[in-house]
Amino acid sequence: MSxxxxxxxxxxxxxxxxxxxxxxxxxxxxxxxxxxxSPGRRKRMASALSWVALAETDTFPEGQTRMATYRNPFTxxxxxxxxxxxxxxxxxxxxxxQVFAVNCAHLGCPVRWFAPSGLFLCPCHGGAYYADGSxxxxxxxxxxxxxxxxxxxxxxxxxAGMMPTLGHVEASLGTSKPEGAPCx
Amino acid sequence: MxxxxxxxxxxxxxxxxxxxxxxxxxxxxPRSSASWFYVFGSGALALFVTQIxxxxxxxxxxxxxxxxxxxxxLVLDAEQPLGWFLRAxxxxxxxxxxxxxxxxxxxxxxxxxxxxxxxxxxIVGVLLLVVTLGMAFTGQVLRFDQDAYWGLGIxxxxxxxxxxxxxxxxxxxxxxxxxxxxxxxRFFALHVFVIxxxxxxxxxxxxxxxxxxxxxxxxxxxxxxxxxxYDAEYARLVEKDxxxxxxxxxxxxxxxxxxxxxxxxxxAAIFGxxxxxxxxxxxxxxxxxxxxxxxxxIFSVAALLPPWMETAVLLVGPVVGIxxxxxxxxxSGEGEKSWRRRPVAVLTVILAGVAWGTLTxxxxxxPWSPVMDAWSALPVxxxxxxxxxxxxxxxxxVFQLKQCRNCHALGDQGxxxxxxxxxxxxxxxxxxxxxxxxxxxGNMPAYGTNLSPAETTALVAFLETLRPGxxxxxxxxxxxxxxxxxxxxxxxx
Numbered sequence: 001m002s003x004x005x006x007x008x009x010x011x012x013x014x015x016x017x018x019x020x021x022x023x024x025x026x027x028x029x030x031x032x033x034x035x036x037x038s039p040g041r042r043k044r045m046a047s048a049l050s051w052v053a054l055a056e057t058d059t060f061p062e063g064q065t066r067m068a069t070y071r072n073p074f075t076x077x078x079x080x081x082x083x084x085x086x087x088x089x090x091x092x093x094x095x096x097x098q099v100f101a102v103n104c105a106h107l108g109c110p111v112r113w114f115a116p117s118g119l120f121l122c123p124c125h126g127g128a129y130y131a132d133g134s135x136x137x138x139x140x141x142x143x144x145x146x147x148x149x150x151x152x153x154x155x156x157x158x159x160a161g162m163m164p165t166l167g168h169v170e171a172s173l174g175t176s177k178p179e180g181a182p183c184x
Numbered sequence: 185m186x187x188x189x190x191x192x193x194x195x196x197x198x199x200x201x202x203x204x205x206x207x208x209x210x211x212x213x214p215r216s217s218a219s220w221f222y223v224f225g226s227g228a229l230a231l232f233v234t235q236i237x238x239x240x241x242x243x244x245x246x247x248x249x250x251x252x253x254x255x256x257x258l259v260l261d262a263e264q265p266l267g268w269f270l271r272a273x274x275x276x277x278x279x280x281x282x283x284x285x286x287x288x289x290x291x292x293x294x295x296x297x298x299x300x301x302x303x304x305x306x307i308v309g310v311l312l313l314v315v316t317l318g319m320a321f322t323g324q325v326l327r328f329d330q331d332a333y334w335g336l337g338i339x340x341x342x343x344x345x346x347x348x349x350x351x352x353x354x355x356x357x358x359x360x361x362x363x364x365x366x367x368x369x370r371f372f373a374l375h376v377f378v379i380x381x382x383x384x385x386x387x388x389x390x391x392x393x394x395x396x397x398x399x400x401x402x403x404x405x406x407x408x409x410x411x412x413x414y415d416a417e418y419a420r421l422v423e424k425d426x427x428x429x430x431x432x433x434x435x436x437x438x439x440x441x442x443x444x445x446x447x448x449x450x451x452a453a454i455f456g457x458x459x460x461x462x463x464x465x466x467x468x469x470x471x472x473x474x475x476x477x478x479x480x481x482i483f484s485v486a487a488l489l490p491p492w493m494e495t496a497v498l499l500v501g502p503v504v505g506i507x508x509x510x511x512x513x514x515x516s517g518e519g520e521k522s523w524r525r526r527p528v529a530v531l532t533v534i535l536a537g538v539a540w541g542t543l544t545x546x547x548x549x550x551p552w553s554p555v556m557d558a559w560s561a562l563p564v565x566x567x568x569x570x571x572x573x574x575x576x577x578x579x580x581x582v583f584q585l586k587q588c589r590n591c592h593a594l595g596d597q598g599x600x601x602x603x604x605x606x607x608x609x610x611x612x613x614x615x616x617x618x619x620x621x622x623x624x625x626g627n628m629p630a631y632g633t634n635l636s637p638a639e640t641t642a643l644v645a646f647l648e649t650l651r652p653g654x655x656x657x658x659x660x661x662x663x664x665x666x667x668x669x670x671x672x673x674x675x676x677x
Contacts, residue, residue: 039359039366040352048361069467076365080251081465082333083364102469107486108337110469112556117587118634123472124338125487126552126591126601128629136629138552139491162361165341167350 048074048161054089057156060097065090065113065131067102073161087147088113088120089156090131097156100133101145101164108165111144120144141166208395209434212426214418216402218433221295223440224288225394229387230441231281234448235319236380238274246326248372250365250464253328257460272452275327278320280448282478285316290533293512296521297400299409303513305393310509312386315379317478322375324476328368329460334473336363338486345495363466398422399433403521410518472553480547481540487552551600558598559587565595572649579646582639586631594650602628609651613660617644 038044050073060066065088072083088100088111100120102110109124119136120129127138134143145164150157196202245264247256260267289309292298298306321339325332336358343357344350359366401421427433462471475483489497523530564580572580583589591601598604612620621640624630635643651657 037352037356039355039361040349042352045351045355045361067467067469072362072364074361076250076360078249078251079365080249080254081463081467082250082367083362084465084467085362086467086469102466103337103341106341108341109334109473110466110471112469114559114587114590116559116585117631119587119629121554121556121590123553123556124334124483126554128554130629130633137624137627139487139489139494141491141494163337163340163354163358163363165344165350165354167344167346167352167354 045162049159050161051150051157052160054087054099054156054158057097057151057154060089060091060156062091062095063093065115067113068099068156070158070160085160086110087158087160088144090133092132097149097151098133099147099149099156099158101147103145103164104140105135105142105145105166106138106140108163209430210428211395211398212422213399213429213433214401214421215425215427215432217399218427218436219402220436220440221291222399222433223437224284224291226437227440227444228281228284228288229391230445231277231284231448232383232387234445235274235277235281238270238277239376239380241270242274243376248326248369250328250368253326253368254460254463257327257329261457261460268457269452271457272455273448274323275458276448276451276455278323279477280444280451282316282320284444285313289313292400294523294526294529294533295400296403296409296523296526298513298517299519299521300411300414300517301397302393302400303517305390305397306513307510308386308390308393310506312383312390313509314506315382315386318379319375319383320476320478322371322379324479325368325371326375327459328464330462330464330468330471331459331473331475333363333464333466334471335475336367338473338475342498346499399429400521403523405520405522405524407521408519409521470556472556474547474550477544481543483550484543484547487550488546553599554590554601555599556590558589559584562589562594562597568594568649572646575642575645576649577646579642579644582635582643583646586635586639586643588643591628605647605650607651607655609648609657610655611658612647613658614644614648615660616658617647621647 052070052073054068054070060068067086068089069084069086072079072085075083086102088102090098090100092098104111104122104124104127106122106125106127109122111120111122111127111129113120118131120131120133122128122138122140125139127140128136129140129144130136132143133146135141147158147160149159192202242260245256245260245267247253257271260271262268292306292309325336340354340357340363343353346353355361357367357370358364359370398418401418458476462468474480485501486494486498520526564584569577569580588605589598591599593600593604594606596604608617618640620626620628621635621643622630622632624632631640648657
């Protein structure tokens with residue numbers, strides 16, 4: 001072994017070996033990391049949303065809130081029932097729509113609509129929302145998440161495709177909706 | 185007989201494992217450590233081995249596909265011979281293993297075994313706790329039912345609160361924009377390849393260090409650990425009063441491990457497998473998701489924390505907790521080992537135990553969850569309406585139909601989200617009742633837009649009857665003189 005630092009064939013071979021393996025490791029690691037993190041890439045996230053037709057508008061009576069379901073636009077063949085997503089559609093008296101995600105803004109559990117009391121209630125931690133989706137009480141930090149929607153050819157469309165969480169309200173639903181309780 | 189001995193000799197000539205194994209088995213340990221308090225680690229190991237065996241068996245039938253996993257669980261439970269038993273063994277084994285790891289940690293903590301020179305053994309032990317809990321959570325996800333689906337929803341909702349990268353983090357955890365096919369395969373890979381690999385590696389390191397550094401001696405009050413002298417003291421102790429690990433200490437480990445596995449078998453045979461609950465179809469929202477036993481306390485914490493500190497506690501709390509456990513031997517690596525002279529350590533264990541037990545109990549009863557069907561399933565107790573006027577009876581009807589019962593109990597039945605109303609008239613005056621119903625507040629939604637004046641009048645008339653006969657109704661003393669003038673005014677809201 002060369003301990004004096006003078007270049008030898010053996011020393012060079014060792015260094016060459018280390019360099020080659022470092023290069024190989026980097027070339028293996030980079031695609032692996034890219035593969036693992038690919039679901040979080042902005043481009044893929046941005047393309048996850050698309051317009052989905054929910055149903056004919058006249059299936060939603062004015063002044064009522066009803067559940068509607070749709071097939072998530074981004075699917076894998078083995079998704080099964082998990083790609084069927086529910087949402088709450090409220091037809092405001094006067095004709096306009098509000099479409100809410102079923103996921104509670106607190107921790108994502110499915111909220112249920114109670115028509116007589118005009119409240120959405122969450123079975124997990126008791127979050128409550130008013131009919132217009134604004135926060136009524138409990139732990140949720142904001143009102144229900146709302147889908148962007150439009151009416152075209154007599155059908156109600158929403159922009160959907162991503163599970164809404166507090167982390168990407170704008171990205172997942174196109175819009176950020178205000179919270180706040182109505183004055184009593 | 186000779187043939188076996190010859191075969192053994194032939195193998196050992198080539199493997200050369202006989203002598204080191206014998207030395208390891210018969211290494212001397214302090215006599216005081218051959219105790220029933222020192223059997224929990226080996227117990228956890230025995231359970232882990234059982235988990236590997238039952239887990240491989242389940243993987244032979246289980247289909248890690250979001251569309252098929254649930255049906256394969258049903259096949260395991262109902263059609264595959266003994267499939268239900270292996271699922272039960274794996275589920276109960278998981279609960280037992282988490283419990284044993286925790287008990288082992290408490291014992292090691294109270295006996296000061298994390299102090300010099302066993303700091304790294306403790307640190308690897310903390311990592312073992314983390315990966316064991318990781319196994320428990322990912323295993324719950326593989327039992328792909330409604331609890332698993334909404335449990336993932338809770339996990340991602342917490343992850344989504346991470347500043348800056350929350351959105352991306354959610355996608356990476358789920359393997360896509362929603363909980364679906366790629367989510368389950370991610371958790372399958374974690375549960376079956378990644379975390380077990382880490383677990384086996386950490387167990388190996390942990391055992392190696394126990395072997396190299398020796399088992400902690402029984403702590404004597406007043407015998408302090410010092411870095412300079414401990415190694416020599418321990419060597420002297422083992423030499424003077426040591427016993428070979430095999431068979432002296434090993435006997436107790438063996439008995440305890442056997443009992444543990446028998447207990448898992450018994451629980452599996454008697455109580456059967458866990459779940460699966462309903463089909464993981466997110467359009468079925470008639471569900472009450474609950475986490476598995478060892479995560480119930482987190483469920484409670486999420487319900488009870490004030491909203492303003494929730495994100496901070498949920499995100500920072502676990503990190504701080506794990507860092508504190510990791511740092512413990514580095515901060516307190518010397519000194520007193522015995523729990524008899526470490527009151528703070530004992531109090532910490534008691535406090536943690538009481539807090540965990542209370543939160544778990546609360547998580548089971550979940551008083552903060554509305555009882556979703558109370559308004560239609562529970563009648564108003566008859567005796568409350570026996571002598572009611574028509575308006576008051578109408579109010580009882582409003583009370584049920586407006587689903588007040590989902591959050592408020594009457595006669596001990598109904599939700600406990602809000603206070604029970606059996607004696608509400610002793611606490612709130614007529615005016616206060618109207619204000620509370622219409623404006624809400626104190627965690628109650630406002631019903632102002634949802635009750636007609638007639639409904640409000642009837643409801644409040646009913647609520648005013650809710651008091652024990654011997655207790656007078658609440659009275660606004662500041663208005664006692666003008667009370668006749670106030671009551672009609674309130675009715676005109």
